[in-house]
Amino acid sequence: xxxxxxxxxxxxxxxxxxxxxxxxxxxxxxxxxxxxxxxxxxxxxxxxxxxxxxxxxxxxxxxxxxxxxxxxxxxxxxxxxxxxxxxxxxxxxxxxxxxxxxxxxxxxxxxxxxxxxxxxxxxxxxxxxxxxxxxxxxxxxxxxxxxxxxx
Numbered sequence: 607x608x609x610x611x612x613x614x615x616x617x618x619x620x621x622x623x624x625x626x627x628x629x630x631x632x633x634x635x636x637x638x639x640x641x642x643x644x645x646x647x648x649x650x651x652x653x654x655x656x657x658x659x660x661x662x663x664x665x666x667x668x669x670x671x672x673x674x675x676x677x678x679x680x681x682x683x684x685x686x687x688x689x690x691x692x693x694x695x696x697x698x699x700x701x702x703x704x705x706x707x708x709x710x711x712x713x714x715x716x717x718x719x720x721x722x723x724x725x726x727x728x729x730x731x732x733x734x735x736x737x738x739x740x741x742x743x744x745x746x747x748x749x750x751x752x753x754x755x756x757x
Contacts, residue, residue: 642717642739643739645695645696645697645717646696646716646739646743646754649696649697649743650743650745650750652692652695652696653695653712653714653743653745653750654750655688655691656683656688656691656692656701656703656712656745657710657745657746657747657748658688658748659683659687659688659691660683660687660710660712661748662687663687669707669708670705670706670707670708670709670710671683671705672705673703673705674704675703676693676700676701676712678703679703679705680693695715695716697717701713701714702714702715702721709746710746710747711746711751712745713743713745713752714742714743714744716739716741716742716743717739720740721742722742739754741753741754
């Protein structure tokens with residue numbers, strides 16, 4: 607009587623490895639896009655938080671926080687007007703900030719770090735490929751005025 611081997615054959619192992627490789631090739635581009643989209647959404651949330659903090663400051667003082675950089679306005683709104691303050695976007699680039707008496711803008715250069723706002727792109731274009739995450743985003747006076755569409 608012949609005894610059966612209880613292990614896997616080489617062919618069976620090769621088929622399993624091939625299936626795993628095919629699944630990895632299919633899922634990698636989707637994973638990279640999801641990571642960039644998550645960074646974009648987190649950056650937009652941080653910008654909204656900074657903008658709402660400036661709005662609250664304006665309610666108390668009647669003027670927008672004056673400064674030319676995000677670091678310059680931080681002492682005026684953190685920690686009194688917000689408990690969470692982000693100096694940099696999710697790609698580790700510093701936010702841009704401009705203000706006049708009652709207008710302000712908080713901007714992010716996106717993935718490419720080249721801040722070209724107001725650029726030539728159409729406002730609120732939907733992101734359709736990874737390169738679209740390089741688009742600038744601007745939050746002005748309580749609303750996003752420039753950047754990709756939120757889906």
